Amino acid sequence: xxxxxxxxxxxxxxxxxxAAAAVYFAQxxxxxxxxxRNAERAESVAAKIRDSGVEVEPLVILADITVDSERxxxxxxxxxxxxxxxxxxxxxxxxxxxxxxxxxxxxxxxxTNVRGTFLLTQLAxxxxxxxxxxxxxxxSVCGMRTFPILLAxxxxxxxxxxxxxxxxxxxxxxxxxxxxxxxxxxxxNFHEITLGFNKDSVEYAAIMxxxxxIHPMKRIGxxxxxxxxxxxxxNENTAAFITGTLLTVELSIVERMFISLI
Ligand code: NDP
Numbered sequence: 001x002x003x004x005x006x007x008x009x010x011x012x013x014x015x016x017x018x019a020a021a022a023v024y025f026a027q028x029x030x031x032x033x034x035x036x037r038n039a040e041r042a043e044s045v046a047a048k049i050r051d052s053g054v055e056v057e058p059l060v061i062l063a064d065i066t067v068d069s070e071r072x073x074x075x076x077x078x079x080x081x082x083x084x085x086x087x088x089x090x091x092x093x094x095x096x097x098x099x100x101x102x103x104x105x106x107x108x109x110x111x112t113n114v115r116g117t118f119l120l121t122q123l124a125x126x127x128x129x130x131x132x133x134x135x136x137x138x139x140s141v142c143g144m145r146t147f148p149i150l151l152a153x154x155x156x157x158x159x160x161x162x163x164x165x166x167x168x169x170x171x172x173x174x175x176x177x178x179x180x181x182x183x184x185x186x187x188x189n190f191h192e193i194t195l196g197f198n199k200d201s202v203e204y205a206a207i208m209x210x211x212x213x214i215h216p217m218k219r220i221g222x223x224x225x226x227x228x229x230x231x232x233x234x235n236e237n238t239a240a241f242i243t244g245t246l247l248t249v250e251l252s253i254v255e256r257m258f259i260s261l262i
């Protein structure tokens with residue numbers, strides 16, 4: 001799917017789905033602005049792009065979307081003069097129910113997953129209106145399904161779903177599309193970070209087994225499967241008449257996920 005010459009800004013590009021998207025979009029001819037906080041991981045994504053045969057270096061912006069939105073947009077525009085696609089992918093979660101979620105964690109989750117995304121999008125909109133570009137938000141099935149151990153994260157993703165649909169309506173008549181990909185469980189660093197289990201541990205493997213069982217296809221997803229959905233929605237040839245869509249990849253089979261943390 002060609003993105004030849006398109007300027008694509010990806011947050012959370014230093015890991016997981018965002019990193020896979022960075023490599024894919026680079027291979028399809030996009031010129032990239034990649035946002036992440038961890039310099040080593042961000043550099044390894046840039047190296048992967050190089051190793052895949054792409055000669056154009058991405059712009060790597062080491063930044064935190066909770067505080068650096070203005071710099072992210074200004075560095076992108078300074079370098080490329082334009083923005084065609086914004087992929088709001090950076091997010092994280094902390095386990096907790098109504099009884100156990102610390103308010104500091106709630107605030108941090110909303111600051112990144114909702115407020116940071118809101119502000120970055122707001123600053124990107126004038127450039128997207130100028131280019132008739134589009135936005136793809138990376139949400140989660142947790143925005144649509146209940147998940148008892150991830151209250152604040154689920155709430156943040158429900159907010160992102162509504163954000164997607166409201167902004168889609170705000171911008172549709174001026175030629176800017178806004179869509180959302182909502183992954184099920186995907187094999188990335190996310191669960192190690194969120195749940196605090198080492199990827200090689202027995203506990204981690206047991207939880208992944210439980211996760212596999214909540215999906216109709218009885219497996220967890222791969223980053224490339226999410227990237228294909230992001231690219232489909234971001235591309236004018238495949239999705240020109242699609243806006244406000246929440247595309248699940250793939251939806252949980254159950255409305256309420258009862259996963260035990262061992
Ligand atoms: P990873 O943990 O592998 O990657 C998360 C990325 O977000 C990292 O690049 C991280 O940067 C970045 N990030 C987090 N907070 C900030 C911040 N404040 N400022 C800048 N960057 C930040 O997770 P995934 O790839 O799995 O997650 C990508 C998206 O997919 C998220 O929106 C997540 O909610 C969603 N998702 C993931 C699922 C899964 O099962 N993996 C399921 C459903 C949705 P750094 O490494 O530099 O800290």
